[in-house]
Structure formats: structure tokens, C-alpha cells
Amino acid sequence: MTAARSARKGTLVAVVSTLFVATLLAIAIGSSPSWPLVQKAFFDGTYFSTSLPDVVGAFFINIQLFVLAEILILPIGLLIALARSITNPAFAPLRIFATIYTDFFRGVPSILLIYVLGFGVPALRLPGVPKEPFFWALVTLVLIYSAYVSEVYRAGIESIHPSQERAARALGLTRFQALRFVVLPQALRRVVPPLLNDFIGLQKDTALVSILGVVEAFKQAQILKSANFNFTPLMTTALIFLVITIPMTRLVDRLAAKDRAAQQGGAR
Amino acid sequence: MSTTRSRIAIGQTTRMAVVVMAMAMFLAACGGSAASPSASLDASCAKDKLALKTAGKLTLSTDNPAYSPWFQGGNEGATVWTGDYNNDPAKGQGYEGAVAYAVAEKLGFATADVVWIHTTFDASFAPGAKDFDLFLNQVSIKAERAEAIDFSSGYYDVAQGVVTIEGSPIAGATSIAELKTAKLGAQIGTTSLDAINNVIKPDTEAAVFNTNDEAVAALNGGIIDGIVTDVPTAFYMRDAQLTGGIIVGQLPSEGGVQEQFGIVLEKDSALTACVSAVVDALKADGTLAALLTEWIADKASAPVLK
Numbered sequence: 001m002t003a004a005r006s007a008r009k010g011t012l013v014a015v016v017s018t019l020f021v022a023t024l025l026a027i028a029i030g031s032s033p034s035w036p037l038v039q040k041a042f043f044d045g046t047y048f049s050t051s052l053p054d055v056v057g058a059f060f061i062n063i064q065l066f067v068l069a070e071i072l073i074l075p076i077g078l079l080i081a082l083a084r085s086i087t088n089p090a091f092a093p094l095r096i097f098a099t100i101y102t103d104f105f106r107g108v109p110s111i112l113l114i115y116v117l118g119f120g121v122p123a124l125r126l127p128g129v130p131k132e133p134f135f136w137a138l139v140t141l142v143l144i145y146s147a148y149v150s151e152v153y154r155a156g157i158e159s160i161h162p163s164q165e166r167a168a169r170a171l172g173l174t175r176f177q178a179l180r181f182v183v184l185p186q187a188l189r190r191v192v193p194p195l196l197n198d199f200i201g202l203q204k205d206t207a208l209v210s211i212l213g214v215v216e217a218f219k220q221a222q223i224l225k226s227a228n229f230n231f232t233p234l235m236t237t238a239l240i241f242l243v244i245t246i247p248m249t250r251l252v253d254r255l256a257a258k259d260r261a262a263q264q265g266g267a268r
Numbered sequence: 269m270s271t272t273r274s275r276i277a278i279g280q281t282t283r284m285a286v287v288v289m290a291m292a293m294f295l296a297a298c299g300g301s302a303a304s305p306s307a308s309l310d311a312s313c314a315k316d317k318l319a320l321k322t323a324g325k326l327t328l329s330t331d332n333p334a335y336s337p338w339f340q341g342g343n344e345g346a347t348v349w350t351g352d353y354n355n356d357p358a359k360g361q362g363y364e365g366a367v368a369y370a371v372a373e374k375l376g377f378a379t380a381d382v383v384w385i386h387t388t389f390d391a392s393f394a395p396g397a398k399d400f401d402l403f404l405n406q407v408s409i410k411a412e413r414a415e416a417i418d419f420s421s422g423y424y425d426v427a428q429g430v431v432t433i434e435g436s437p438i439a440g441a442t443s444i445a446e447l448k449t450a451k452l453g454a455q456i457g458t459t460s461l462d463a464i465n466n467v468i469k470p471d472t473e474a475a476v477f478n479t480n481d482e483a484v485a486a487l488n489g490g491i492i493d494g495i496v497t498d499v500p501t502a503f504y505m506r507d508a509q510l511t512g513g514i515i516v517g518q519l520p521s522e523g524g525v526q527e528q529f530g531i532v533l534e535k536d537s538a539l540t541a542c543v544s545a546v547v548d549a550l551k552a553d554g555t556l557a558a559l560l561t562e563w564i565a566d567k568a569s570a571p572v573l574k
Contacts, residue, residue, distance in 0.1 A: 034395065038395050119482070119485040122489030122490055123488050125489075131489060131490050133475070133491060210476075211482070212491070213453055213476055213491065214475065215473060215475075219476055222476075223476055226457030227457075229413040230415070
């Protein structure tokens, strides 16, 4: 049996088994006596098409929010990771601060933080302190996700074998130069897939800004849902999020595969 | 299919009965003698013929927390509706609490046969069987909503009001035009949002909160300039939730159509016709008006903004 024939046979088996499972699922769901009821409440064509323009329009707020947050998180996360990696005892306060920061902001639920910052800080009515919900949602996401991302960076930095740094130092590079020109370039390449993974989580979490009254995609869907007592607009929103996140998850998979291949030196 | 048809038949009979009853009462009123409304309820609405969730019990429901003036009387001894400002609906106090027990009584239930359960707003219209017989939660009657659930006749005529706090840009506003530049907030799922968009039409998009409590927090924080809510709730916010709260006024009804709160029932519920007949009877015999005077009369209207 040639490799090509074997591959064709593999594809055929995959298609048949997928179709079989999908058919079984469709029959199981469709045979439920209340399926028409659920279909009308969650998958109504008319409510889908009427909600689409409103939800897409509101989704621009989500896009603004995650693009701005991602731009801020990349450098902040790196700085925190570096602060945690410094071994010089003189910088102990910095390392302690970075450790507390990552422990706290990874541990606290984002929904609680957005409540406290978004409603609590404006209530102080301090002059010059912004009260816009968008601002506080951005702050919340940056605080929480830079803590996650800093850990991703740190894992990347620590995955570089110590011999790399020692070799660089032996060549006469300073500690900083070794980090800047030898360790970081290798570490950053390695962390791209897990970094994008965190960003997918971040994109979905932009819906949290709705807590503060901002009408973004999820809130817009909730408004339409409550106005008509039909849940279809929520499905519309889910679809829009998937349209954005699925290409990104595919990209993450491809980058990870490429990285694996590169590390194995082309051997398959 | 046959059950659906028979339900429709019951509905039609009841509606006809209601019309006949209304005419009879009108004639009786003209004649100067009061009719006895309980005697005019359709025989199919007798207590033992009602299709109830739990036999012999009327299962009522509302959301948690339950706020004044809709529910009052505190929550001593309650296990579900707990916490400051929350009220146990089983006290039968507050406008909706009192209406609920008036409906129960008219259907033939003693106070002891009434059971209260907690249902969230979203769960009240999610597809499938409901745990409650009747859900009273200031739900406005709308044709689109009636696709998912049944509504009884309206038991309360709603007006939307604007509430703010001292120091807000709209604290001294006396007209709708003065509200156009304001950042207004409303609770999600309410027709208050429709009132902002269709009656006030502000320059800035309205903020929409998951609960009224969050709208209050946003008003306190200066994130929004004012809240639009039903008038009794606006008074409640001013009196109990806000420091320096101010009622700006009441909004005219949208397009001249009177908005009403209705009791929510499961879609195609066999109870709907009977409950509507009961609400109509309570309206006709003046019970609803009396309860309104008892619980919210002083908080039911504010100067109408032009």
C-alpha cells in the first residue's frame, strides 16, 4: 500500500466517522419533543438577522478594548516577568512586588475587579481621575492579563538552557546583553503560541465591560433578548466571537507545530 | 393538538364570559347596585379544576431581591429573600405582594395554600416547563414577549420616571429637552430603555445595567447623570438608595400607548384565561385601585415632563 493510498483511506475513514457522529447527534437533539421550542427560543432566523447589525455594531467596542489592552499588556507583562527574574539581592523589593502582583491579579476574578474599579473608584470623586467605564474596563483587563502574560514570558525565559547565558557571558557579554541578545530572542519565539492563547481568553473577557453599563456586543444581545424574550441574539454574539477567535486558535496551532518542527531540527 | 384546541376554546369561552360579565357589571353599575364579582368567575376556573404545578397549592414567583414598593414588610424568618432592603413576598405586602394574594384569594386559595419560589427574570421566559404557576416581577406586556410566555391582563399602568442626585447636570431639569444632553442609565430588560431611546432620544447612548442597584452605583459615581425607571421605583431609589436623590419628573407614555405590567405564565398555560379574568374582576370591583392607594398612591406620579 503506497503512502498516498494510505492517506486517502485515512481521510475517508475520518469523513465517514465524523458524519456518523454528527448524524447521531442531530437525531438525538432533533428527537427531543421540546426541540422546536428550544429552536424557536435560541435559533430563530428572524431574530438572528434582525440582531446581527446591532450586535456587529456594538462589537466594535470589544475590538477597541482588546486591541488597546493587548498593546499595553505585551510590554507590561514583559517588565513584570523581568522583575521576577532578577536574582540580584539589591532588587529584592522589585521581585517581591512582581510576585505579589502576579499572585493577586491572577487570583482575583476579573468580574469582581471590574466591579470594584468601575463603580468604586469613580465614587471617590477624586479630581482628575477618569470615571469612564471603558477606561476602567481597560485597566482591569490590563492588570489581570499582564499578570498571566508575565508568567508566560517567565516560563519562556526559564526554558532557555542556562548554558546559553553562561556561554554569552563567557564571550564577554554583560548580564543585560546576554538577556537582551541571547536569552530573550529565543524565549519570545517560544512563547508566541501560549501568548496568543491568553489573548483569545482576553478577547472573550471584553464582554465584562457590560457590567459597567457599556453597550458592547454581549450587552446589546442581552438587551434584545430581554426586549423580545428570545435568546437568539446571544447566539448571534457567540457566532461573532467565534468568527474572530477561531482563526486565531488555528494560527496558534500552526505556530506551535512550526515551533515543534524547528526544535526537532527538521526531523519528523 | 387537541389539547391546544381545547385550551383555545376555554380561552374564548372565558373571554366571552368576561365580556358578558363586564356588560352585566356596567348595567348593574348603571342601575346603582354593585354586582358580586366572585360569583361571575367561569366555572372552569374553580380551584379544583385548575392545572397547577403542585396540586392544591398556588405556586407564585418573583425575582430576588424583592424591592419596595412592589414587595414590602421586610423578611423576618425568610430563607430566600434575605438581607437589608429585601422583602419576603410571602408577607403579602407591597403592591405586587398584595395583588398576588388578591388573585390567589379570588381563585379560591387560602393564604396557607400559596407557595413562593424564586425565579430569575431570564429563567421566567426560558423555553420549557416553568416551576411557577404565576410570576409577578414588574414585567411589561409586549406582543413579542408573548411569543415566549403568556401574559395575564395588566394589573398596573406603568409610567417611566427620571431620578437623579444633587449636583447632577439634570438636577434642575424641567423639560425633556433638558435631558437630551444627559448620560442616562436604565436596567436591562426594562421598557425604561425604550423610553430613553424613543421619548428622550439623548445625544449620548444610554448606559444599560444588569440591575437597578448597579445603575444606582453608577449614578453615585457620576458615571451617569440620571436613571430612568418606573415611577414607584424612582421614588424608592430617591428615598432608600440615594443620598440627595431628586425626582426630575415623569415621562409621557410612548406614542400614547399605555404600558402595563402583567402576570407571566407558562406559554399556553391553562391558567392564563382564569388569571386574566380574575385580574379583570379585581380591576372592575375596585380592588386594584384600593391596593394602589394603600401601597403606592403617593409614589405613583410625578410632574409630567414636556
